[in-house]
Amino acid sequence: MPFEPLDQYVQRQKKLEEIRALGVDPFPHRFPCSHTVPEIHERYGSRSATELEAEPVAVRIAGRILSLRLHGKAGFAHLSGQGERLQVYVKLDAVGERGFALFRLLDLGDIIGVSGHLFRTRTGELTVWVEALTLLTKALLPLPEKWHGLADVDQRYRRRYLDLIVSERSRGIFLRRAQILRSLRRFFDERGYVEVETPMMHPILGGATARPFVTHHNTLDMDLYLRIAPELYLKRLVVGGFNRVYEVNRNFRNEGIDAIHQPEFTMLEFYQAYSDYTELMDLTEQLFRALVQEACGTLRITYGDREIDFASPFARLTMRQGIVAYWPEQAGPVPTEQALKAPGGPLEAALRYNAWARAHDRPLVEEAETASPPSDGELTGALFEAIAEPHLFQPTYIYDFPVEISPLAKRRADDPSITERFELFVAGMELANGFSELNDPEDQERRFRAQVEKGGEEMPKVVDMDYIRALSHGLPPTAGEGIGIDRLVMLLTDSHAIREVILFPLLRPEAGEKPADNAPPDEGSLEKEREV
């Protein structure tokens, strides 16, 4: 079935027939190469024209045609291979009548193989003097416009394959993403962590506060949630004696889409027995330094128009200290930590802040959308997010979270209203969230029940009693943490939208694209197709 742009598709089909008429197979099977394009640049990039003439280097390479300049009885093209370009020179005298006839039928986007030797053109560019030309794949659709590239951002995500062909930056982001994940796995593997895979389809919602996607299993006739977090399964593994585990995989949350949120996002979670959150803060600093250094080659990286310093120790503030430190002075006297700790203190501060914020069109401290009025803990969290979070550009730990917003974290021994929990903020983004895990099964069950009672779409409907049972068998003192990988990659690639670092982000279906046109098979044949 032809695709738009139709005239070009039809034109290329015509050329395809002319190529076949020449006796050339436009989709042949294999083409062994002597070098990759990067290898050629690496090995021969410094050879001079005279050196290449004196000692000819035979090469056989393949790639996609990214530029094409015909000059009558000769022509130049740039081939792209492994993200790098190499020019080739095709001359009637060198490739013969049939070879040149084929060359004249090539288009931008076609994939070819050439064999010949290296030389330098008059302008000094390293080039392959082509002696034989092989068409490897005819492209029936054109590449994006040659110097604007794919300017429509939406098209860059929908047609990611084109984006990757023409945008070195985009290609680089995903190569770096892969490299970051390798570094990350190495970091944990070296420290004795076991990488595991836990279910992505959960019968019971849990491990985070978020609105889920719901799906259905036919044979078992049961609804399942796409997981919002792997947390409860990973801790079951710690109960099972896997003292150090980690998982890197997708979470699914049925919530908004914006510059830093996608419904499907990648999360690292790791758990470590016999530790607490202070140890994780230290470990996380080491991890970030290792990842930043390996990805960027420096500990002072540029993000937008600012520098982020990963070399210095990360700032550490309690949540209450954060509110105090960034309290806008125009909103009245700065509340003290003591005042925020006292019953009703957060409410008093929130009312004062809201009065000022409303008058100045600034973010309000929102009241939680639940039946009961917000608790002091919830208000403390809301105050922090409104007041301090946007300011946290340099790596900063915020720790000691209220128990009401930390249902899985262990309370502090000296203050049961707060938990041993921290979050790491960089560039105004929440990147990591860790805590000493609550391992008292009775306290955990009470907190789960409170959540269920509280209600709301993002709350579990039932208590995960098997998890409580697992805790009842004894979870050693354990610290655990989650790190948002997409945001981490954003940071380390100077990307400012999460869609830049996800290969195929979720988008609204393209306008005018009718799913019905793709002839959905009826249910019976669909079933059959899946039985493999």
Added chain:
RNA sequence: AGGGGCGUAGCUCAGCGGUAGAGCAGCGGCCUUUUAAGCCGAAGGUCGUGGGUUCGAUCCCCACCGCCCCUACCA
């Protein structure tokens, strides 16, 4: 969801009450070291969709659709 912006040739854009323009891509021709190759020629458009105002709308008005940005919720 609310506020702002955008939508004209395949792509990037100009035009703005009098009936459509450029560059690039594509097509034909010339060109055996070019590189945003060049030169000549022809082709390409329901000006996002629907309504309204007007003698006349791509242009003004209204609605809708799509995309982007900001604000609110979530990592």
